[in-house]
Amino acid sequence: MSSLKLLGTRRSPFVVRVQIALDVKGIKYEFHEENLSAKSELLLKSNPVFKKVPVLIHGDHPISESLVILQYIDEAFSAGHQILPSNPYDRAIARFWASYIDEKLFPSLRGILRSEGEERKNKIEESIEGAALLDNAFVSISKGKKFFGGETIGFLDIAAGSFLAFIEAIGIVYGEKLIDEVKTPHLFKWVHDFRSDLAVKVNLPATEEIVEVLISISKASAQN
């Protein structure tokens, strides 16, 4: 097998996605912790368009964008356990919701950190609505099973679940739980099951670490 190197930062949910997926598939790789205020030559060379993490380097080939990476490793390592569904329609649905998370839900979450006062309140509302939508989608996608991916965690579980430390930290720092028994009963249960997975336990950062990151960000901004 050609060498596999992952460039990233341990706390980034996008990097965590790739780590969980590689572990779920039992693929060995070398992790290179990047310092985002002093990016390595390798990172800049491998992702010249965005200069962001994660970047997976397979032999000579760099692949960027976490969801693209997840699909790449599923295809490049097709012998083992597959994280995308086998049925084309189910795959399309999984991709749709993963895309929704990146294009709508994540910007709302990030917006909570970057705004204040009334605008922050709006971002929190948006995030709560987004979580409720995902909760609703879980019913039809999981088809009565534990995960979006069925009996075991799959592409959409990984795409969503990698944000759990941030979501929980937001709940602590801003006093608004985005996932709870009342608002998102299915996700509430799913969180517990997702967190029990070994690949998740190893790679998801501790919520208290992310609480410190959020406090640090808020201390550095005006108004808190």
Add this chain to the structure above:
Amino acid sequence: MAVEVCVKAATGAPTVLGDCPFSQRVLLTLEHKKIPYELHLINTDDKPQWFLEISPEGKVPVIKIDDKWIADSDVIVGLLEEKYPDPSLAPPPHVASVGSKIFSSFVKFLKSKDPSDGSEQAVNEELKALDEHLKSNGPYINGEKISAVDLSLAPKLYHLETVLGSFKGWTIPESLSHIHSYTKLLFSDKSFEKTKAAKEYVVAGWAPKMCITSSRICL
């Protein structure tokens, strides 16, 4: 040659050291390693242009190492340990995570509107665990020698004591005698005195956090 470091200034007092515990952690590290430094106090309510150029996301603390401005107190402390290994502050792995949940349990308790949600209990449990550790290992977390874990925890304990006292009338239980000795030891150290924010700025720095949305009652 002095290392340049940018830290938060006190809210409403731009020439005075501010209330960021992560900034204090970096300053304590510089002090304990006897690294000469040049301090820039950043008014986070009105960040100067030159600062936004070196720290585009406006993060503090940032430090200049090898001509590069580095953010993130974890990264900064790690780099300082690498570049200035003497005296060593590196804790052995088995104590590196002692007290790691104290700060987030403090934040949760501070924000809590429901006295029965278990958040006060959680703070007590985390402090009790630290107290137990200090009982068998003190006076510092790594025994005789002060280490990076103490320098990270000290500012957080200072905030915890000051803020929970001020907003909730809460104090660290007297029974946790080892914690009381520990904080006394840490807070009386000259470099702690030099790098801490005055209590009123610590309190002011956390005050707005009590008001999150307009639908909540603000203290």
